[in-house]
Amino acid sequence: MNRYSRNQMAQHVARDIPEGAYVNLGIGMPTLVANHIPADREIVLQSENGLLGMGPAPDAGEEDYDLINAGKQPVTLLPGASFFHHADSFAMMRGGHLDICVLGAFQVAVNGDLANWHTGEPDAMPAVGGAMDLASGAKQVFVMMEHLTKKGESKIVEHCSYPLTGLRCVSRVYTDLATIHITSHGLFVGDFVEGLSLEDLIKLSGVKMQALNN
Amino acid sequence: MINKIFASSEEALADVHDGATILIGGFGSAGLPTHLTDALIAKGARELTVVNNNAGNGEKGLAALMKAGCVRKLICSFPRQVDSWVFDELWRAGKIELELVPQGNLAERIRAAGAGVGAFYTATGFGTELAKGKETRQINGRDYVLEFPIHADFALVAAETGDRWGNLTYRKTARNFGPIMCMAAKTAIAQVHHIVELGSIDPEHVITPGIFVKRVVQVERVAYDPTPAKRGEQRP
Numbered sequence: 001m002n003r004y005s006r007n008q009m010a011q012h013v014a015r016d017i018p019e020g021a022y023v024n025l026g027i028g029m030p031t032l033v034a035n036h037i038p039a040d041r042e043i044v045l046q047s048e049n050g051l052l053g054m055g056p057a058p059d060a061g062e063e064d065y066d067l068i069n070a071g072k073q074p075v076t077l078l079p080g081a082s083f084f085h086h087a088d089s090f091a092m093m094r095g096g097h098l099d100i101c102v103l104g105a106f107q108v109a110v111n112g113d114l115a116n117w118h119t120g121e122p123d124a125m126p127a128v129g130g131a132m133d134l135a136s137g138a139k140q141v142f143v144m145m146e147h148l149t150k151k152g153e154s155k156i157v158e159h160c161s162y163p164l165t166g167l168r169c170v171s172r173v174y175t176d177l178a179t180i181h182i183t184s185h186g187l188f189v190g191d192f193v194e195g196l197s198l199e200d201l202i203k204l205s206g207v208k209m210q211a212l213n214n
Numbered sequence: 215m216i217n218k219i220f221a222s223s224e225e226a227l228a229d230v231h232d233g234a235t236i237l238i239g240g241f242g243s244a245g246l247p248t249h250l251t252d253a254l255i256a257k258g259a260r261e262l263t264v265v266n267n268n269a270g271n272g273e274k275g276l277a278a279l280m281k282a283g284c285v286r287k288l289i290c291s292f293p294r295q296v297d298s299w300v301f302d303e304l305w306r307a308g309k310i311e312l313e314l315v316p317q318g319n320l321a322e323r324i325r326a327a328g329a330g331v332g333a334f335y336t337a338t339g340f341g342t343e344l345a346k347g348k349e350t351r352q353i354n355g356r357d358y359v360l361e362f363p364i365h366a367d368f369a370l371v372a373a374e375t376g377d378r379w380g381n382l383t384y385r386k387t388a389r390n391f392g393p394i395m396c397m398a399a400k401t402a403i404a405q406v407h408h409i410v411e412l413g414s415i416d417p418e419h420v421i422t423p424g425i426f427v428k429r430v431v432q433v434e435r436v437a438y439d440p441t442p443a444k445r446g447e448q449r450p
Contacts, residue, residue: 072242090318127294133318
């Protein structure tokens, strides 16, 4: 089966981020989105540790470890950048000022419920960070994830079995098989990988979906 | 004359008592007040409740404080990191209590304590395990969870420049929790790299006004190694 590469998935997300958007990219796969934002589009990246106007990683030897992102990696500043404390940073999310956040996920339900912070296993150390603030606060929540688990089970589900991060918050899911729009009228599939039919995709996903243009 | 400058971290922490609640600034290593945490270990106060975004890295700073057996409870948003094995082992052995808090709730609960807010409703966490048992309320059609402030006896923060009135500036993303933690503690203690004459910090550039700060200590800037620590590794 063909799959989109992580960079292709990141391109799909970047394509859908409009000029002027304030965006938070989650740790891990979503970080790749920054590399694919078209040069002619002005987008402001927020890092929840207290930075707006985040630029790319510095050149080797230029790292400043007081200037890091949420993943604790060194970054740079773009002209117009600003620093702020944590309560202001989270007010940007919680107060509905942030246009888009891009998060990873264990599962997304057809109603937009998100599970991405805890496997729920009794011996698993729970850690949440800013995931719940982003899920409930950002105007739009995009998810980037593999479509299937390693066992081949769909991560798009009728109801999340993992503990929830946020309720009815996800509006779009970018997977290695397809881009899926979550609406109050159901799931709509935008693009999907070559060699896969819509019927195959629906079968693999185990939930109702229809083509976006129908 | 007001003079909040203390000669050493040890003197600044001399009255930390057993059972104290202590806010410790920092996000990862940026803004972590390592000189003050080292002095806290030397002080030897026990049964502490510590508030920090993370759960320590390697075996230094906050991790060392926990390893020394000083911490009874950690209030934290992200305790799971590749080099946070000290906390991990204590938690699994039931030797330390964890209160896991969404990061924005952590920040807002600290800010609320500093601002005299009795409690507040937030949408974060509604319908999740982290809101279980908490009061909820629907306001204008949206569901909220009631959250309470985190008051503390002490705050230990790392700032860049301070003066004898306790005015502070910070450096880049090392600011993180510093300003709100200073507000929320009865006694806020700042380690700074520069102490300057009163009036030298442009009033337009003061980030934490001195009213929130009780003690300021000058410390050497230590270059830190931000890569995840490995077990058994010796670090300066």
